[in-house]
Amino acid sequence: MTIHPDLQRLLERNRAAGGPALQDMTLPDARDAMRAMFVGNGYPVVHPARVETLSPTGVHFTVTIYRPEHSEGPLPAIMYFHGGGYVLGDAETYDNHSRALAHLLEAAVVFVGYRLAPEHPFPAAVEDAQDAIEWLGSAAKDLAIDPARMAVMGESAGGNLAVNAALHAGRTGALELRGATLIYPVTDARPFAAEPGPEIYRSVEQYGKGTNLEHDEMQWFVANYLQEAADIDRPENVLEHQPDLHLMPPTRIITAECDPLRDMGMRFAMTLTEAGVESQAECLPGMLHSFMCHGGISGRALRHFFRIVEMLAGDLGK
Numbered sequence: 001m002t003i004h005p006d007l008q009r010l011l012e013r014n015r016a017a018g019g020p021a022l023q024d025m026t027l028p029d030a031r032d033a034m035r036a037m038f039v040g041n042g043y044p045v046v047h048p049a050r051v052e053t054l055s056p057t058g059v060h061f062t063v064t065i066y067r068p069e070h071s072e073g074p075l076p077a078i079m080y081f082h083g084g085g086y087v088l089g090d091a092e093t094y095d096n097h098s099r100a101l102a103h104l105l106e107a108a109v110v111f112v113g114y115r116l117a118p119e120h121p122f123p124a125a126v127e128d129a130q131d132a133i134e135w136l137g138s139a140a141k142d143l144a145i146d147p148a149r150m151a152v153m154g155e156s157a158g159g160n161l162a163v164n165a166a167l168h169a170g171r172t173g174a175l176e177l178r179g180a181t182l183i184y185p186v187t188d189a190r191p192f193a194a195e196p197g198p199e200i201y202r203s204v205e206q207y208g209k210g211t212n213l214e215h216d217e218m219q220w221f222v223a224n225y226l227q228e229a230a231d232i233d234r235p236e237n238v239l240e241h242q243p244d245l246h247l248m249p250p251t252r253i254i255t256a257e258c259d260p261l262r263d264m265g266m267r268f269a270m271t272l273t274e275a276g277v278e279s280q281a282e283c284l285p286g287m288l289h290s291f292m293c294h295g296g297i298s299g300r301a302l303r304h305f306f307r308i309v310e311m312l313a314g315d316l317g318k
Helices: 005-017 026-040 096-104 124-139 156-172 202-207 217-223 229-234 262-274 298-316
Strands: 051-056 062-067 074-079 108-113 147-156 180-183 251-257 278-286
Touching: 005 298, 051 096, 051 124, 051 217, 062 096, 074 096, 074 156, 096 108, 096 298, 108 124, 124 147, 124 156, 124 298, 147 156, 147 298, 156 180, 180 298, 202 262, 251 262, 251 298, 262 278, 278 298
Parallel strands: 074 108, 074 147, 147 180, 180 251, 251 278
Antiparallel strands: 051 062, 062 108
């Protein structure tokens, strides 16, 4: 284990502070705790932005659209799916993060407020991701968004939803996406089943204890999200089993070295390549899960944030 010193100090401070793990808290407390962690440790600047929250008719999700403060004309757009194990996370948690993306990319960031478990278990979040793609495809021009310059992005559980959304776009023609960026994505739920089979990924064994994403925490997320045992093997939850992966746009997968999800992300990149998708993968040394929200405490994590922004800018033709 070679965790970057700044992030090792974060882990040590968290251990010294004590308190219950997320999975041992009440649901409202867990949601508040994640929000406080990400706001406190995350992107360290509040960029100006025009922010608008919409509740489209006939669907169950909300969207919060971030635009550069003085933007004009049709903008390129990133449809962004947040992390939180399908249970935690909201626009407030990722507000600085979304503002930064809009400001630095000079683009619209369409933050999808999909339904959370356990109130809304699988397949609610997947349905919302698919509906969000269709909605944006039909609403883009009215929102002054350029339908020819769009991409999807997702972190952790949001990486899973970004794939399901992108595949839906390919199947239906709702949008022609220029790229998909998946950051430490959940591509396979099976290691975190209530009764998992043989270990599939070495990184789950290596980093599932003592880092900021515990195996027990992932089991709690999956138990809340997949309330029917049979859903663990559905292709929406084991993405390599999707029958039409060739429909994915050019895809970039970025993983963290010290993350239990590392190996599943890297394997999914190989699966995409075998399906004929233009794909690339990178594992960032010393980083933990959620490093995108560690920019306030780690200069290295913040530099990775900026590098990812440059990659996204290329997808949008910026």
